[in-house]
Amino acid sequence: MKNLVLFHVIRMTKLFTYAFLIQCLSMSFLFGHNGNAQIKDIEDVMIRVSLDNIQVEDAFSIIEDLSGFSFVFSAKEMKNVARVSSNNQTQSLYDLLKSISQQTKLQFR
Numbered sequence: 001m002k003n004l005v006l007f008h009v010i011r012m013t014k015l016f017t018y019a020f021l022i023q024c025l026s027m028s029f030l031f032g033h034n035g036n037a038q039i040k041d042i043e044d045v046m047i048r049v050s051l052d053n054i055q056v057e058d059a060f061s062i063i064e065d066l067s068g069f070s071f072v073f074s075a076k077e078m079k080n081v082a083r084v085s086s087n088n089q090t091q092s093l094y095d096l097l098k099s100i101s102q103q104t105k106l107q108f109r
Contacts, residue, residue: 040068040069042069042092042093042094042097043092043093043094044092045067045068045069045092045093046090046091046092046093047063047066047067047090047091047092047093047096048088048089048090048091049062049063049066049086049088049096050086050087050088051084051085051086052085053083053084053085054083054084054085055078055081055083055084056073056078056081056083056084056100056104056106057073057078059084059086059100060073063093063096067093069093077106081104081105081106082103082104082105084099084100084103084104085103086099086100
């Protein structure tokens with residue numbers, strides 16, 4: 001009887017050890033790697049857009065369509081924000097966003 005219990009304990013220990021090793025080895029495949037959702041730099045993207053006293057949300061929508069970049073903002077933060085304007089000249093996306101930032105007192109990341 002003692003030998004049977006000892007046999008089962010040793011067998012279960014081996015099975016636990018194998019399962020633990022397999023789990024440790026497979027966990028290394030689950031680690032994430034850094035990715036670039038938007039590979040282009042905003043200083044490299046040139047854009048030509050004319051904004052004439054429109055709401056910031058509409059300006060972002062137009063810029064998203066032209067540039068391929070996405071903007072995320074809270075509707076709560078956009079309340080009582082000044083309208084924006086921009087002349088129809090070719091400029092970098094960075095310069096355009098900087099201009100919008102100065103007009104609206106918003107900050108970008």
